[in-house]
Amino acid sequence: MSTIRALMRSPDKPGAGSAPGSASVAILLVAKEAMVAEKLEKKGFAMGVPGMGNMDFCFERRRGSSKSTSARSFRGPMLCPWGYDRGRETGEHCMAAGTTDFDIATLRARRTNKWHKFPDDVLPAWVADMDFGVAPAIAEALARLARSQEYGYAAREGALAAAFTRRMQHRFGWQTDPADAHPIGDLVQASFSSVMAFSEPGDAVLLQLPSYPPFMAAINDTGRRLIANPMRDNGTRWMLDLAAYEAAPDPRTRVLIFCHPQNPTGRAFSRAELEEVAAFAIRHDLTVISDEIHADIVYPGNTHIPLASLSPEIAARTITITSATKSFNIPALRCAVMHFGAAALKARFFERISARLLGSPGVTGVDATIAAWDDGQPWLDEILAQLRANRDWLVQTIGAELPGVTMRSPEATYLAWLDCSALKLPCPTGQFFLDRARVGLNFGETFGPQYANFARLNFATPAPILRDIVGRMAEALAGFRIGQETNASVPNASHASSS
Numbered sequence: 260m261s262t263i264r265a266l267m268r269s270p271d272k273p274g275a276g277s278a279p280g281s282a283s284v285a286i287l288l289v290a291k292e293a294m295v296a297e298k299l300e301k302k303g304f305a306m307g308v309p310g311m312g313n314m315d316f317c318f319e320r321r322r323g324s325s326k327s328t329s330a331r332s333f334r335g336p337m338l339c340p341w342g343y344d345r346g347r348e349t350g351e352h353c354m355a356a357g358t359t360d361f362d363i364a365t366l367r368a369r370r371t372n373k374w375h376k377f378p379d380d381v382l383p384a385w386v387a388d389m390d391f392g393v394a395p396a397i398a399e400a401l402a403r404l405a406r407s408q409e410y411g412y413a414a415r416e417g418a419l420a421a422a423f424t425r426r427m428q429h430r431f432g433w434q435t436d437p438a439d440a441h442p443i444g445d446l447v448q449a450s451f452s453s454v455m456a457f458s459e460p461g462d463a464v465l466l467q468l469p470s471y472p473p474f475m476a477a478i479n480d481t482g483r484r485l486i487a488n489p490m491r492d493n494g495t496r497w498m499l500d501l502a503a504y505e506a507a508p509d510p511r512t513r514v515l516i517f518c519h520p521q522n523p524t525g526r527a528f529s530r531a532e533l534e535e536v537a538a539f540a541i542r543h544d545l546t547v548i549s550d551e552i553h554a555d556i557v558y559p560g561n562t563h564i565p566l567a568s569l570s571p572e573i574a575a576r577t578i579t580i581t582s583a584t585k586s587f588n589i590p591a592l593r594c595a596v597m598h599f600g601a602a603a604l605k606a607r608f609f610e611r612i613s614a615r616l617l618g619s620p621g622v623t624g625v626d627a628t629i630a631a632w633d634d635g636q637p638w639l640d641e642i643l644a645q646l647r648a649n650r651d652w653l654v655q656t657i658g659a660e661l662p663g664v665t666m667r668s669p670e671a672t673y674l675a676w677l678d679c680s681a682l683k684l685p686c687p688t689g690q691f692f693l694d695r696a697r698v699g700l701n702f703g704e705t706f707g708p709q710y711a712n713f714a715r716l717n718f719a720t721p722a723p724i725l726r727d728i729v730g731r732m733a734e735a736l737a738g739f740r741i742g743q744e745t746n747a748s749v750p751n752a753s754h755a756s757s758s
């Protein structure tokens with residue numbers, strides 16, 4: 260009911276502001292609610308009956324809100340095989356057991372930004388961390404620190420750089436020298452400092468849009484000029500469009516910030532595409548900041564190829580920035596690596612930026628990252644299977660149940676970039692779903708001003724929660740459509756109600 264009430268109140272719609280409580284409006288509201296319910300029931304969604312829908316997940320909706328306290332669950336198609344359940348049933352050893360089946364109360368009890376940015380009645384699907392736990396190897400590394408109360412100044416000289424080298428070799432076949440790696444607190448710091456080291460105020464920095472928002476801040480906040488290079492949706496996936504830049508190059512472009520795999524489009528670029536990027540950077544004499552933080556979350560059929568691994572020429576101008584924080588779910592531990600593809604590049608960086616100013620990661624981050632990279636892969640393999648199941652379910656469900664929403668299946672990352680432009684929503688997409696579905700997505704316009712009709716959905720969450728997120732969105736859209744249809748057939752609802 261609250262969805263419909265919100266629709267009726269919307270200032271963007273004809274008939275908005277009609278006095279609630281009038282007999283005509285009440286009849287319309289009931290009729291619309293019934294139509295929404297009927298349409299959703301036909302599609303297999305259950306509404307308003309706690310415990311009668313999907314029994315494995317049902318919770319009180321809009322908790323703490325005066326608008327509604329109805330409970331319901333979403334019975335969309337259930338495609339998730341859920342590795343942890345299989346493991347439990349068969350008694351197989353399962354690294355992810357107990358770390359992937361958290362319920363909402365447990366997740367909300369975590370003091371994380373993800374679960375506390377929005378009011379309690381909102382289901383969050385925004386910031387890029389996972390509603391899961393961590394690999395046993397990480398839990399043990401952190402427990403060891405706690406047991407030994409080992410919080411004195413750390414003696415781990417070179418340990419993180421050595422683990423980085425092992426990981427790159429083992430996972431991506433990329434040979435690196437630990438001497439070229441530098442530990443740092445986080446990737447945002449790495450991208451800001453690299454922009455400052457390799458360009459001057461007033462210089463231009465090239466960036467593909469849509470873009471992870473802090474990259475734009477790294478350019479704008481440091482007095483550089485952002486040269487936007489929008490990607491193109493070719494009908495199946497998002498493509499680079501370097502030719503668009505070549506048509507009007509800026510002679511003061513010094514740096515390319517390249518996100519690979521790409522957030523938010525989920526592209527894992529092919530070798531041919533990366534070779535094009537490398538040739539482009541060399542041709543325009545650009546330093547490349549290659550953010551590869553999502554490199555581990557790549558789905559079958561795709562491969563992550565570190566940009567700097569292509570050739571010594573591109574390596575010599577590439578700073579690869581990465582960490583274990585996305586794939587191993589430890590972003591609060593603040594630990595990352597900058598890799599300079601040549602000693603001269605590293606020397607140039609530290610001529611401009613003091614290592615003392617950058618600081619260094621703490622022991623919890625270093626030990627957890629080494630544990631993740633050296634011993635966490637079996638856990639990550641199970642997580643990847645679950646993420647893939649979530650992704651496939653999401654692609655299918657959005658295609659079937661959310662007409663007007665376009666999603667290109669991500670080749671990498673646990674992020675879905677939703678194009679809602681066909682819906683002609685009355686407000687930005689993120690706001691629409693926040694207000695009317697009580698789902699907290701990343702607002703598209705934060706990835707570039709032209710993306711207000713988009714939103715980013717994080718699907719790294721237990722299947723029941725994902726089903727509820729999508730169910731709420733489907734319900735909000737159904738209500739919106741029915742509101743449009745009703746308004747079309749009852750041309751002046753507010754006039755009718757006041758007569």
Ligand SMILES: Cc1ncc(COP(=O)(O)O)c(C=O)c1O
Pocket residue numbers: 386387444445446447448471518522550552553582584590595
């Ligand atoms: C592409 C990309 N780079 C960097 C980050 C943030 O990394 P950090 O927390 O190390 O600053 C994120 C977080 O979502 C990201 O998606």
